[in-house]
Amino acid sequence: MLSVSEARERILEGVSPLPAEVVALTDACGRVTTVPVVARLSNPPADVSSMDGYAVRAADLSADGVTLTCIAESPAGHPADVTVGPGQCARIFTGSVMPAGADAVLIQENAQAQGTRITTGHVLAAGTYVRRMGQDFMAGKEVIPAGHRLSARDIGLAAAANHAWLQVARRPRVAIAATGDELLLPGSAVGPGQIANSSTPMLAALLRTAGAEPVVLPVLRDSMADLATLERMVDGVDMLITTGGASVGSHDLVRRGLEQVGLKTDFWKIAIRPGRPLMFGHLGRLPFIGLPGNPVAAFVCTLVFILPALRRMAGLATPVEPPVQAILGTDLRANDARMDFLRASLDHDAQGRLVATPFAVQDSAMLHVLAQSQALVMRAPHAPAARAGDACDIIRLDQTGA
Ligand SMILES: Nc1nc2c(c(=O)[nH]1)N[C@H]1C(S)=C(S)[C@@H](COP(=O)(O)OP(=O)(O)OC[C@H]3O[C@@H](n4cnc5c(N)ncnc54)[C@H](O)[C@@H]3O)O[C@H]1N2
Numbered sequence: 001m002l003s004v005s006e007a008r009e010r011i012l013e014g015v016s017p018l019p020a021e022v023v024a025l026t027d028a029c030g031r032v033t034t035v036p037v038v039a040r041l042s043n044p045p046a047d048v049s050s051m052d053g054y055a056v057r058a059a060d061l062s063a064d065g066v067t068l069t070c071i072a073e074s075p076a077g078h079p080a081d082v083t084v085g086p087g088q089c090a091r092i093f094t095g096s097v098m099p100a101g102a103d104a105v106l107i108q109e110n111a112q113a114q115g116t117r118i119t120t121g122h123v124l125a126a127g128t129y130v131r132r133m134g135q136d137f138m139a140g141k142e143v144i145p146a147g148h149r150l151s152a153r154d155i156g157l158a159a160a161a162n163h164a165w166l167q168v169a170r171r172p173r174v175a176i177a178a179t180g181d182e183l184l185l186p187g188s189a190v191g192p193g194q195i196a197n198s199s200t201p202m203l204a205a206l207l208r209t210a211g212a213e214p215v216v217l218p219v220l221r222d223s224m225a226d227l228a229t230l231e232r233m234v235d236g237v238d239m240l241i242t243t244g245g246a247s248v249g250s251h252d253l254v255r256r257g258l259e260q261v262g263l264k265t266d267f268w269k270i271a272i273r274p275g276r277p278l279m280f281g282h283l284g285r286l287p288f289i290g291l292p293g294n295p296v297a298a299f300v301c302t303l304v305f306i307l308p309a310l311r312r313m314a315g316l317a318t319p320v321e322p323p324v325q326a327i328l329g330t331d332l333r334a335n336d337a338r339m340d341f342l343r344a345s346l347d348h349d350a351q352g353r354l355v356a357t358p359f360a361v362q363d364s365a366m367l368h369v370l371a372q373s374q375a376l377v378m379r380a381p382h383a384p385a386a387r388a389g390d391a392c393d394i395i396r397l398d399q400t401g402a
């Protein structure tokens with residue numbers, strides 16, 4: 001069976017970057033840049049004061065005391081068109097442009113004002129409380145690279161660099177179709193043998209937190225005819241996901257159902273727990289991922305395979321995020337041939353180390369355990385038995401909204 005990393009490589013090779021679009025700065029958080037953002041303005045655009053006080057010539061000041069003549073007032077946004085000469089100063093505020101001739105700011109707490117006569121016994125070095133033009137960045141400088149997911153901080157930076165619009169990768173549109181005769185919309189009257197469809201809303205939420213636009217398709221019955229209709233529902237989407245019907249049961253029809261309308265299967269079944277019956281292929285040019293029916297398996301496979309594919313489609317340079325280091329809170333048995341993703345709680349020990357403790361029951365249908373989990377502990381195929389306190393790799397769930 002294919003390993004997790006081989007399967008992920010095949011999926012990453014099977015998807016292509018999305019086209020770019022231009023969005024308003026206020027809509028750009030979480031999106032991925034397709035071109036570098038180059039500053040259109042220096043920050044600050046001129047020498048400005050960082051304090052409220054008086055713009056002075058540092059050489060005028062003396063510890064014996066000096067009285068200067070205030071020749072102008074310059075609030076932020078209203079630069080004074082004056083030159084401060086010897087023995088002169090100008091009233092200035094935080095963010096005001098420094099008037100010509102002045103080279104330091106005397107804070108008002110250190111000056112006595114009587115009309116236009118400003119007296120001080122303080123001395124200052126030239127440059128005191130002056131923010132130099134471009135000290136943060138100069139116009140023309142690349143401030144954000146291409147292929148970068150924009151944070152709230154980046155939005156502030158792009159705004160300061162005088163951009164109202166940014167060029168970003170289009171959001172991937174991901175169609176999700178659950179399959180299964182037993183599935184009902186959550187909230188329905190549930191009859192014998194029926195359950196609520198939990199995977200679709202969970203995966204739609206997960207995809208949305210990852211910056212994708214989920215397109216929820218109707219639930220498909222376990223029939224070849226229903227599966228064939230999928231082909232006609234995916235115009236304009238960038239990826240198709242199904243859940244369920246992936247295993248070996250006689251009602252597990254997804255692969256055969258889609259192959260009849262042209263699915264080219266790349267692989268089916270990989271060495272992972274949960275999620276062994278994962279499928280990957282293409283329907284025409286559309287990447288297709290068939291997730292297993294058990295909801296926890298569908299969630300884990302989305303995290304491990306689909307989110308990296310979406311990052312690659314968005315143009316991010318490192319689609320696979322590196323694992324976080326923690327220590328085990330409990331002993332674990334040796335692993336078998338499947339890579340394991342154990343649902344775990346997180347804590348800190350007395351030394352402040354992150355401790356991941358897998359739950360005792362790891363059933364891939366248990367959504368309450370999944371919701372309580374703050375991490376997935378990754379165990380390599382054939383990992384030897386491990387003791388509490390041993391190092392382990394984890395994927396954090398608690399910091400992402402996943
Ligand atoms: N003989 C074998 N049986 C099974 C194997 C196997 O290798 N040999 N693999 C098991 C594993 S592992 C998994 S995972 C499941 C996956 O099977 P399917 O993908 O065919 O999934 P279903 O049979 O359709 O459903 C499994 C389970 O999950 C429930 N389900 C399905 N969809 C949803 C949904 N949208 N929301 C909530 N719950 C859902 C479904 O009712 C079943 O209980 O197969 C094992 N069997």
Ligand code: MOO
Binds near residue numbers: 272273
């Ligand atoms: O791998 Mo299944 O996905 O264990 O439940």
